[in-house]
Amino acid sequence: MQLPKHVTLKEVGPRDGLQNEKTHIATADKVQLVNLLSQTGLNYIEVTSFVHPKWIPQLADAVEVLQAIKRQKDITYAALVPNMRGLERALQAEVDEVSVFMSASESHNQSNINKSIDETFPILQEVVNGAKAAHKNVRGYISTVIGCPYEGYIQPEKVLRVTEKLLEMGVDEISLGDTIGVGVPTQVESLLEELLKRYPVENFAMHFHDTRGTALANIVKSLEMGITRFDSALGGLGGCPYAKGASGNVATEDLLYLLNGMGIKTGVELNKVLEAALFIEQKLGKAVASKQMAIARNERSASQI
Amino acid sequence: MQLPKHVTLKEVGPRDGLQNEKTHIATADKVQLVNLLSQTGLNYIEVTSFVHPKWIPQLADAVEVLQAIKRQKDITYAALVPNMRGLERALQAEVDEVSVFMSASESHNQSNINKSIDETFPILQEVVNGAKAAHKNVRGYISTVIGCPYEGYIQPEKVLRVTEKLLEMGVDEISLGDTIGVGVPTQVESLLEELLKRYPVENFAMHFHDTRGTALANIVKSLEMGITRFDSALGGLGGCPYAKGASGNVATEDLLYLLNGMGIKTGVELNKVLEAALFIEQKLGKAVASKQMAIARNERSASQI
Numbered sequence: 001m002q003l004p005k006h007v008t009l010k011e012v013g014p015r016d017g018l019q020n021e022k023t024h025i026a027t028a029d030k031v032q033l034v035n036l037l038s039q040t041g042l043n044y045i046e047v048t049s050f051v052h053p054k055w056i057p058q059l060a061d062a063v064e065v066l067q068a069i070k071r072q073k074d075i076t077y078a079a080l081v082p083n084m085r086g087l088e089r090a091l092q093a094e095v096d097e098v099s100v101f102m103s104a105s106e107s108h109n110q111s112n113i114n115k116s117i118d119e120t121f122p123i124l125q126e127v128v129n130g131a132k133a134a135h136k137n138v139r140g141y142i143s144t145v146i147g148c149p150y151e152g153y154i155q156p157e158k159v160l161r162v163t164e165k166l167l168e169m170g171v172d173e174i175s176l177g178d179t180i181g182v183g184v185p186t187q188v189e190s191l192l193e194e195l196l197k198r199y200p201v202e203n204f205a206m207h208f209h210d211t212r213g214t215a216l217a218n219i220v221k222s223l224e225m226g227i228t229r230f231d232s233a234l235g236g237l238g239g240c241p242y243a244k245g246a247s248g249n250v251a252t253e254d255l256l257y258l259l260n261g262m263g264i265k266t267g268v269e270l271n272k273v274l275e276a277a278l279f280i281e282q283k284l285g286k287a288v289a290s291k292q293m294a295i296a297r298n299e300r301s302a303s304q305i
Numbered sequence: 306m307q308l309p310k311h312v313t314l315k316e317v318g319p320r321d322g323l324q325n326e327k328t329h330i331a332t333a334d335k336v337q338l339v340n341l342l343s344q345t346g347l348n349y350i351e352v353t354s355f356v357h358p359k360w361i362p363q364l365a366d367a368v369e370v371l372q373a374i375k376r377q378k379d380i381t382y383a384a385l386v387p388n389m390r391g392l393e394r395a396l397q398a399e400v401d402e403v404s405v406f407m408s409a410s411e412s413h414n415q416s417n418i419n420k421s422i423d424e425t426f427p428i429l430q431e432v433v434n435g436a437k438a439a440h441k442n443v444r445g446y447i448s449t450v451i452g453c454p455y456e457g458y459i460q461p462e463k464v465l466r467v468t469e470k471l472l473e474m475g476v477d478e479i480s481l482g483d484t485i486g487v488g489v490p491t492q493v494e495s496l497l498e499e500l501l502k503r504y505p506v507e508n509f510a511m512h513f514h515d516t517r518g519t520a521l522a523n524i525v526k527s528l529e530m531g532i533t534r535f536d537s538a539l540g541g542l543g544g545c546p547y548a549k550g551a552s553g554n555v556a557t558e559d560l561l562y563l564l565n566g567m568g569i570k571t572g573v574e575l576n577k578v579l580e581a582a583l584f585i586e587q588k589l590g591k592a593v594a595s596k597q598m599a600i601a602r603n604e605r606s607a608s609q610i
Contacts, residue, residue, distance in 0.1 A: 001494055001526075184566035185525050189306055213515075213559045213596040214566075217522040220490050221306075254518045261489035261519075291518040 006265045007228045008044065009252060010175075010205060011037055013280070014065075015046040015080055016249055017237025019056050021284060027061040029283045031068045036276035037234065038072045041268040046078045046099065050086030066093035078139065082113075083123055087130045098131040100124045100171065101141035104159040105148035108179070112143065117162065125169045132170055140171035141207070145191060147182035156194035163195060167203065174204050175231055178218065181211025185221035192225045205229035208250045210236060210289075215250035216258050223264070230255060235277040235288030251290030253277060311570045312533045313349065314557060315480075315510060316342055318585070319370075320351040320385055321554055322542025324361050326589060332366045334588050336373045341581035342539065343377045346573040351383045351404065355391030371398035383444065387418075388428055392435045403436040405429045405476065406446035409464040410453035413484075417448065422467065430474045437475055445476035446512070450496060452487035461499035468500060472508065479509050480536055483523065486516025490526035497530045510534035513555045515541060515594075520555035521563050528569070535560060540582040540593030556595030558582060 014034055018025060025033075030048075037045050047069065053060035062079060071077060078097040081087050090098060102120045103109035109117050124140070131138045144151075145159045163174055176191070188206075195204065206222045206229070208215040219230060232255045238248025256270045274296055281288045287297070319339055323330060330338075335353075342350050352374065358365035367384060376382060383402040386392050395403060407425045408414035414422050429445070436443045449456075450464045468479055481496070493511075500509065511527045511534070513520035524535060537560045543553025561575045579601055586593045592602070 001491055003491070182566075184563055186306055186308070186567045210518075211596065211600070212562050213518075213521055213556075214563055216518055217525045217563065220522045220525065251518075257517050258489055258519055258522065261487075262491045291516065295516065 001224060003223050003262060003264060004226065004228045007223070007230060007259060009042060009255065009266055009268055010044040010046065010229060010231045011042050011234065011252060012046045012207070012231045012249060013037070013233035013235065013237045013252065015049050015059070016231075017233040017235070017280075019049055019058050020238050020248060021058060023284050023286075025058070025280075025283055027064050027068070030061070030065045033276060033280050033283075034065070034069045034077075036272075036279055038070065038075055040272040040276065041266070043074050043267070044076045044078065046080065047095075049080035050090045051080060051082050052086075063089055063093040066090075066095060076137075080141075081127055081131070084126055084130060087127050091130075091134050091136075095136065097137045097139060098127065099139040099141055099175075100127050100166075101143065102162065103143040103148070103179075104154050104162050105144040105151050107150040108144045108148045111150070121165055121169070124166070128170045137172045138170065139173050139175060139205075140166040141175045141177055142166070143177045143179040145176045146178045146187050147180055149180055153187075156191045159191060160194055160198070163199070167199065173229070175207045176204060177207040177231075178209055178215075181209030181215065183208070183218050184214050185217050188218045188221045189225065192222065192227070196225065201226040201228070205231055207231035209238065209248055210250045211239070211248075216254065219250065219255065219258070234273055234290075235280055235293060236290045237280070237288065239289065248289070251277075251288075251292065253292035254290050257292055306529060308528050308567060308569060309531065309533045312528070312535060312564060314347060314560065314571055314573055315349040315351065315534060315536045316347050316539065316557060317351045317512075317536050317554060318342070318538035318540065318542045318557065320354050320364070321536075322538040322540070324354055324363050325543050325553060326363060328589050328591075330363070330585075330588055332369050332373070334585075335366070335370045338581060338585050338588075339370070339374045339382075341577075341584055343375065343380055345577040345581065346571070348379050348572070349381045349383065351385065352400075354385035355395045356385060356387050357391075368394055368398040371395075371400060381442075385446075386432055386436070389431055389435060392432050396435075396439050396441075400441065402442045402444060403432065404444040404446055404480075405432050405471075406448065407467065408448040408453070408484075409459050409467050410449040410456050412455035413449045413453045416455070426470055426474070429471070433475045442477045443475065444478050444480060444510075445471040446480045446482055447471070448482045448484040450481045451483045451492050452485055454485055458492075461496045464496060465499055465503070468504065472504065478534070480512045481509060482512040482536075483514055483520075486514030486520065488513070488523050489519050490522050493523045493526045494530065497527065497532070501530065506531040506533070510536055512536035514543065514553055515555045516544070516553075521559065524555065524560065524563070528567075539578055539595075540585060540598060541595045542585070542593065544594065553594070556582075556593075556597065558597035559595050562597055
């Protein structure tokens with residue numbers, strides 16, 4: 001197998017994970033979670049979201065969290081920003097990097113952002129311009145790059161079209177999201193073949209959800225195609241709150257197990273990620289979905305016998 | 306990706322799954338489970354085990370189950386057989402195919418079979434001879450082909466050595482088991498490269514446990530190397546009873562989702578496997594570990610809102 005020697009993990013648990021949890025997490029606990037993640041060797045943490053609290057009340061304390069975390073100098077602390085009002089608050093809170101987002105699927109974009117794809121571009125352009133004026137890098141999430149809950153399979157051409165526009169407007173990195181976790185490796189291959197014909201691999205990160213258990217298989221295929229940046233969330237956080245057992249993002253600790261086993265370096269310590277996952281599991285009051293946490297729980301209970 | 310067009314699933318849930326469950330399952334329910342599986346399109350079901358009930362009391366009713374199931378003519382109903390006493394009972398119960406088993410790792414073989422690897426060969430040879438005399442095919446399981454709980458990583462040479470002996474003694478197919486679910490795709494590739502230098506791909510089936518979430522990734526790599534036979538268990542049954550959440554065999558329904566998505570035919574209907582998984586989940590009184598069952602549960606509860 002042809003594999004990269006080193007990959008970068010982008011931890012999205014505090015944002016993409018916690019925005020989907022019903023349990024109230026105190027601001028101090030979110031700060032503590034980010035501080036624990038800052039000790040793991042990760043160099044990118046998406047801390048929160050500046051989407052209006054009407055839509056995501058879970059992250060209404062975005063400014064407070066970003067201001068209270070203990071920052072490490074080699075770590076990028078990022079946040080999701082939907083519009084200029086969000087950008088203002090994010091800059092006020094001294095965010096390091098800004099993430100904008102939209103969908104490859106027209107109907108998912110409409111339901112998520114309440115606008116058509118074409119209506120979304122100028123809003124993101126404004127945010128990108130504002131972020132660049134403040135000397136911030138910008139990441140662009142594209143959702144539903146393989147499947148959409150309304151439209152089914154999404155042709156790579158649709159993802160290409162949104163990718164082109166985002167790169168034209170100055171986005172530094174595209175995160176390609178299998179938002180509903182339906183993808184399989186053949187589809188990942190078709191998508192990346194199409195995109196990598198036009199753009200260098202450094203433009204892309206992959207963002208897989210593990211709803212159907214295919215995330216690690218999709219990541220291996222992405223690695224074989226040269227991708228070196230992956231989003232993940234500690235504990236596999238991020239499932240829909242009503243989808244019991246249907247996990248969300250691929251778990252950082254399960255991805256680390258895979259990468260360590262294949263000899264791919266990340267600089268991230270699995271044991272320290274497990275400490276952070278144990279912390280948030282206790283605050284959420286429920287077992288998180290990762291395999292590594294299940295094994296750790298089992299070892300703890302075995303040692304008590 | 307180079308992938309086979311068709312693969313065969315070998316359902317091991319009634320044996321490898323139920324032998325690890327603490328909950329008592331009535332004989333009639335085991336029979337009903339196998340009958341439900343017989344309606345799914347599967348053409349191979351490992352029904353039970355003739356290991357002495359002292360070791361596996363869960364399957365003490367092996368003869369009764371094999372005699373009571375409603376057999377479909379295109380389905381092979383197999384059972385695990387450790388020795389001549391087990392073979393006698395299996396033949397009396399009119400088993401279609403016999404599975405023998407041992408480990409690639411010396412210490413796992415010792416702890417599991419209470420014999421060294423070299424002491425095990427003559428015992429299996431006797432079973433193979435007896436089964437062949439009764440015109441039965443024989444399958445040979447090799448456990449711990451990637452990792453062993455005592456010895457860690459297992460070199461492919463050790464697996465090759467056991468493979469050679471089993472094929473020499475007349476075993477028709479080798480099932481290569483990542484018994485403790487530690488493998489990653491690079492290790493699967495190293496193992497299969499070594500074996501496929503010497504033997505045709507038709508000699509092998511892969512048997513992955515999903516303890517660390519890598520089973521589907523390992524299966525994709527195996528498919529890319531030409532393997533067309535995979536063991537799986539409905540509901541992902543087969544975890545150690547005390548390892549809460551640490552799943553066992555790769556779930557038949559999750560494997561089907563992957564294969565269907567990649568356009569690989571199996572002849573097995575996912576919905577019917579889910580019906581069988583729902584049946585055994587109710588009998589076990591606990592949620593099984595597969596992603597597809599989690600999604601199905603979620604859809605049921607959503608439809609009740």
